[in-house]
Amino acid sequence: MRKVKDERTKMKDERLKVKGILILFFFTIFNFQFSICHAQSNVNYTVRVGETKENTVLAEFPESYEGKKVNISIEHSALSIQHSDSLDFVFADREIEALGTWGEQVFAYTDEGETEWTVWRSKKEPKNRNQAVKVKNGRDSFEQYLQETLGTRANRGWIWWIFAGVIGAAVLIKSILTIRKRSAEKLLSSVEQETLRRMRMGNRRHYISQAYLWILLLVLYAPIALIVIYSFTDSKILGNWTGFSLELYANLFTGHADAGLNSAILNTVIIALIAAVSSTILGTLAAIGIYNMRARHRKAISFLNSVPMINPDIITGISLFLLFVALGVSQGLATVCIAHVVFCTPYVVLSVLPRLSRMNPNTYEAALDLGATPFQALRKVMLPELWPGMLSGFILALTLSVDDFGVTFFTKGSGGLETLSTFIYSDARKGGLTPELRPLFTIILLVMLTALIVINVRSNKKAKKEQKQ
Amino acid sequence: MSKLIQIFSSRRTWAWPYVVFLVLFVVLPLIIVGVYALTDINGDFTLRNFAKFFSHSAAIQTFLYSVMIAVINTVICLLIGYPAAYIMAQAEFKTPAVMAMLFILPMWINFLLRTVATVELFNMCGLPLGEGALLFGLCYDYLPFMIYPIYNTLQKMDNSLVEAAQDLGASRWQSFWKVIVPLSMPGVYSGIVMVFMPTVSTFAIAELLTHNNIKLFGSLIQDYITTTDLLNYGAVLSLVLLIIIGLTSFFGDHGGSGEEKGGVV
Numbered sequence: 001m002r003k004v005k006d007e008r009t010k011m012k013d014e015r016l017k018v019k020g021i022l023i024l025f026f027f028t029i030f031n032f033q034f035s036i037c038h039a040q041s042n043v044n045y046t047v048r049v050g051e052t053k054e055n056t057v058l059a060e061f062p063e064s065y066e067g068k069k070v071n072i073s074i075e076h077s078a079l080s081i082q083h084s085d086s087l088d089f090v091f092a093d094r095e096i097e098a099l100g101t102w103g104e105q106v107f108a109y110t111d112e113g114e115t116e117w118t119v120w121r122s123k124k125e126p127k128n129r130n131q132a133v134k135v136k137n138g139r140d141s142f143e144q145y146l147q148e149t150l151g152t153r154a155n156r157g158w159i160w161w162i163f164a165g166v167i168g169a170a171v172l173i174k175s176i177l178t179i180r181k182r183s184a185e186k187l188l189s190s191v192e193q194e195t196l197r198r199m200r201m202g203n204r205r206h207y208i209s210q211a212y213l214w215i216l217l218l219v220l221y222a223p224i225a226l227i228v229i230y231s232f233t234d235s236k237i238l239g240n241w242t243g244f245s246l247e248l249y250a251n252l253f254t255g256h257a258d259a260g261l262n263s264a265i266l267n268t269v270i271i272a273l274i275a276a277v278s279s280t281i282l283g284t285l286a287a288i289g290i291y292n293m294r295a296r297h298r299k300a301i302s303f304l305n306s307v308p309m310i311n312p313d314i315i316t317g318i319s320l321f322l323l324f325v326a327l328g329v330s331q332g333l334a335t336v337c338i339a340h341v342v343f344c345t346p347y348v349v350l351s352v353l354p355r356l357s358r359m360n361p362n363t364y365e366a367a368l369d370l371g372a373t374p375f376q377a378l379r380k381v382m383l384p385e386l387w388p389g390m391l392s393g394f395i396l397a398l399t400l401s402v403d404d405f406g407v408t409f410f411t412k413g414s415g416g417l418e419t420l421s422t423f424i425y426s427d428a429r430k431g432g433l434t435p436e437l438r439p440l441f442t443i444i445l446l447v448m449l450t451a452l453i454v455i456n457v458r459s460n461k462k463a464k465k466e467q468k469q
Numbered sequence: 470m471s472k473l474i475q476i477f478s479s480r481r482t483w484a485w486p487y488v489v490f491l492v493l494f495v496v497l498p499l500i501i502v503g504v505y506a507l508t509d510i511n512g513d514f515t516l517r518n519f520a521k522f523f524s525h526s527a528a529i530q531t532f533l534y535s536v537m538i539a540v541i542n543t544v545i546c547l548l549i550g551y552p553a554a555y556i557m558a559q560a561e562f563k564t565p566a567v568m569a570m571l572f573i574l575p576m577w578i579n580f581l582l583r584t585v586a587t588v589e590l591f592n593m594c595g596l597p598l599g600e601g602a603l604l605f606g607l608c609y610d611y612l613p614f615m616i617y618p619i620y621n622t623l624q625k626m627d628n629s630l631v632e633a634a635q636d637l638g639a640s641r642w643q644s645f646w647k648v649i650v651p652l653s654m655p656g657v658y659s660g661i662v663m664v665f666m667p668t669v670s671t672f673a674i675a676e677l678l679t680h681n682n683i684k685l686f687g688s689l690i691q692d693y694i695t696t697t698d699l700l701n702y703g704a705v706l707s708l709v710l711l712i713i714i715g716l717t718s719f720f721g722d723h724g725g726s727g728e729e730k731g732g733v734v
Contacts, residue, residue: 223609227586312667312714314690318704326501
């Protein structure tokens with residue numbers, strides 16, 4: 001009996017070894033596949049024409065096309081919308097001009113057959129929207145062009161190798177460790193082995209659930225890691241490493257960054273402060289008023305209060321935009337501030353209300369009876385009690401305002417007012433990102449991380465103290 | 470003067486400024502959307518805008534497609550988020566607070582920047598930008614909204630109920646489906662609402678993630694609203710979106726049992 005069991009564990013060991021090797025093997029194959037796919041996918045770049053609705057794409061044709069009639073069609077490859085324009089061109093010059101919308105695909109047809117186009121906008125001049133991009137036809141020359149303009153960007157197969165290497169190494173180490181552990185366990189009695197097996201089942205569940213969370217976090221943080229890593233190089237393009245450099249940080253702090261970015265940062269801070277301060281004042285007063293209302297009125301106003309929270313950004317933005325259009329108000333900083341107060345105040349109200357219900361309702365009246373004016377009573381009696389709720393409401397309003405895009409987009413008007421969000425949006429639409437955004441958000445992330453860690457450590461300490469008492 | 474003081478010492482009046490503000494900037498704008506939808510460029514009453522919507526098959530298709538994408542995204546978020554929230558809320562897990570924090574932290578980085586970084590990540594790995602990228606990006610942006618409410622309700626759940634079920638002979642699986650899942654439903658409902666509503670109305674993310682190859686309803690509204698001549702038709706489209714949002718929040722109110730709702734922040 002004992003012998004059979006030994007035999008079985010031996011077989012298990014063998015199987016584990018084979019499993020580890022198989023996994024490694026499959027990862028290698030998988031990788032290889034991916035690098036091939038990757039090499040092929042370089043051809044499938046979509047058109048990035050520029051910011052506005054109508055922009056020019058200049059495309060250079062091969063010499064064999066000269067004098068031939070070329071039919072260029074521009075179409076949305078979207079699933080639902082298919083509005084395609086066909087433009088006929090007879091050209092003497094090898095350059096053709098066609099009108100296209102941002103993100104459209106261009107196909108060219110000649111008598112000799114069909115040529116799918118890989119028209120693509122250079123990321124090197126993202127700001128200059130009038131400069132058209134010349135892209136050579138044919139895969140070889142296109143890839144060559146890519147290599148010339150972007151360096152090694154086209155070949156990124158190694159990312160998968162690193163990914164597989166890390167996972168493969170982890171699997172290998174893990175399986176070696178288990179095999180060693182199990183061979184030591186053979187010396188134990190069968191009963192002990194059984195209990196160990198049970199424990200291991202529980203442990204395995206624990207490990208799997210932990211691994212799930214960590215993998216999820218890995219995926220969640222991958223794009224952010226990209227921003228953080230590439231903030232330490234001076235390359236114009238996210239994803240192109242040109243050596244370690246702190247130049248972007250220096251630019252950010254010395255004001256050498258893009259002028260648009262600087263004013264966007266300033267605008268964001270101004271708007272966030274105005275919106276947060278006014279919504280905190282308005283919201284706190286409202287919360288005190290609502291708390292003292294009759295139940296029916298309270299319900300009605302609470303419902304009204306929840307409307308801006310339920311409404312998605314686009315609806316709040318559009319409805320306010322239409323209001324300002326209908327009233328004939330010119331949109332700018334003031335309208336953006338009003339819009340931000342609209343969606344910030346409900347959160348302030350909701351963070352102040354719980355503090356009110358914890359307060360002794362009679363202290364305010366007592367202060368009035370003792371001869372305080374309402375303002376004095378508010379300042380000396382109520383504010384000290386409401387302070388924490390107001391502060392959290394203020395911080396929440398600040399965050400919401402800084403992070404907002406949808407509402408700002410519709411209420412900023414056409415006067416060139418940009419906040420960080422709208423700046424990033426128009427930047428991304430042009431096909432590139434201002435490089436100084438990378439260090440900026442790295443810093444924001446670090447500040448937030450430290451703040452959260454400090455808060456967490458403090459609350460942990462508090463909890464421990466309370467436990468001791 | 471003394472009368473003024475009297476008015477202000479009654480604390481009910483302190484809410485008045487906010488009530489006026491709400492009526493001016495929340496109720497009135499929504500009414501104006503309706504007014505614009507029912508008028509033409511000259512301001513005359515017309516139903517033509519609505520008629521245009523029902524005969525505009527591209528718009529209806531985009532609308533249905535957006536709803537479908539939003540439903541798929543909500544389901545994906547639920548399938549990924551529920552296990553994560555469940556694991557975090559388990560008592561055996563040592564650092565739930567830190568984990569919850571780590572899931573919330575990405576939200577502090579501007580979502581457009583995160584989206585652009587996602588696009589770059591896809592480019593780097595040689596993956597094509599399309600529907601897959603769109604779903605990945607949407608799920609990536611809204612997953613915390615699903616995890617957090619579910620985590621909140623699961624954490625507040627009375628664990629002795631699960632133990633009681635197991636004492637009464639329920640298997641792990643049974644106690645999960647019959648006790649834990651029903652008890653976490655309020656969190657699930659608010660998670661669904663919080664993911665579905667922004668997804669169905671999203672307008673910039675889809676544009677960036679697919680290089681404008683896939684158009685969602687939000688982008689369509691944006692296109693019409695920003696074109697002066699088509700503003701009235703854009704208002705109709707906004708009304709359609711508003712109806713969907715209303716229905717969803719109705720579902721959220723009736724699905725979750727009032728006070729037990731979990732919320733972000």
